[in-house]
Amino acid sequence: MRRLWIAALAGLAFAAHAETPSEYPTRPIRFVLISAAGSGGDALGRLLADKMAPLIKGVFVMDNKPGASGAIATDFVAKAPADGYTIGIGGATTHVLLPASNPKLSYDSVKDFAPIGQVGTASILLIATNDFPANNAKELIALAKKSPGSVQYASWGIASTGHFCGELFNLRTQAQMSHIPYRSVVQIQTDMLGGHVKLAYVDMASGSPMVKSGKVKAITACTSRSPSLPDVSSYDDEGIDFAGKRMGALRWALYAPAATPKPIVGKLSAALKQVLEMPDVKTRLLDLGITAAFVGGDELRTMTAADIEGWKQIAKAANISNE
Known part of the structure; x- marks a missing residue:
């Protein structure tokens, strides 16, 4: 019985000191x-x-x-x-x-x-090494159609936004690029700067500074033009879309x-x-x-x-x- 009383008193004490929403946060x-x-x-x-x-x-x-x-x-x-x-x-x-x-x-x-x-909201950026033989979406489409499957693009994983942007590009342009899934954008950046991957979709937050510093070049933005890189054309500009799409970015x-x-x-x-x-x-x-x-x-x-x-x-x- 004494143990039951001790447990009950401990429970009451905890309740008395339990955090209320107005006190939040009380710890990291x-x-x-x-x-x-x-x-x-x-x-x-x-x-x-x-x-x-x-x-x-x-x-x-x-x-x-x-x-x-x-x-x-x-x-x-x-x-x-x-x-x-x-x-x-x-x-x-x-x-x-x-x-x-x-x-x-x-x-x-x-x-x-x-x-x-x-x-x-933020668009996804398609970037390429400076020696990549295409400089914009139209040139990339022509390059990919010339040798179906030979152009490879990286993204930060299967079913990532970059992967979807790449496959949307393929569907609407018949470009037939092939996908290389990475674990993270940081790994893509490392491999791109090392010359191991030539073309990649990255989030605008990661890609924009690379483009502005001249380390890589921008090919296009998925799906809308970004105010961070206003001179880079977008899927919307190129007519790359899908019926019923409601997300502009x-x-x-x-x-x-x-x-x-x-x-x-x-x-x-x-x-x-x-x-x-x-x-x-x-x-x-x-x-x-x-x-x-x-x-x-x-x-x-x-x-x-x-x-x-x-x-x-x-x-x-x-x-x-x-x-």
Whole structure:
């Protein structure tokens, strides 16, 4: 009996000191990144963490979990305790394209997350080494048609946004390029600078600085022209599209596990919205190839579900499967 009383008193003491949403956060928050350290996605996550931390009076601990086109990190967030102490960054690949190409994915990108908000939109950039024999989309199409299958392009994984952009290019131009999946954009960058891969899709945050520094050249942007590289033509400019497409650009967004208390999600969402209104953040995001565009959680969830259905068309037509 005495042990039962001790257990009961301990439970009451824990409840008395349990954290309330208004006190959140009282310990560091794990911020899970889908990209390797040094990538554009990594830079984006760290920028948001640095700016959001003082607004919520908290501390973020960055946790890079690259691989499987972002599925490793995203699955980790989905299965984390829904207490507000694990959040993740993701977007088009993790929450739209992987679900569109894998019905057996280990997480449900709509049901397993509480969206904190959209960060912004960004095109995917097709870059090439400076000695690559094509300088734009039209020249690339001609080169690929001349020797079907001989032109290879890299992306950061099967069913990644880069992979989808490459296969959309093939479908609409009959270019017949072949895909080389990498584990991360950082590995692509290393191999490209070493001359081991000549053509690759990378996120705009990683590719834009490489183009501006003259290390590589830009071929085209998928799907829309980017304000970061306004002189680089896009798929939209070249008429490379698919029926029913609703995404003019591809997004970055923050997510918490489903069932995370709404007041906590709301606090994080309000901080994100405030950060995206800061002039210096907008400028830095443009440097990373991202146009700041906050969208709240409920609307983002609806958009995600609709986007998945739209991109399933490309997955089926191009036989993209990540099962």
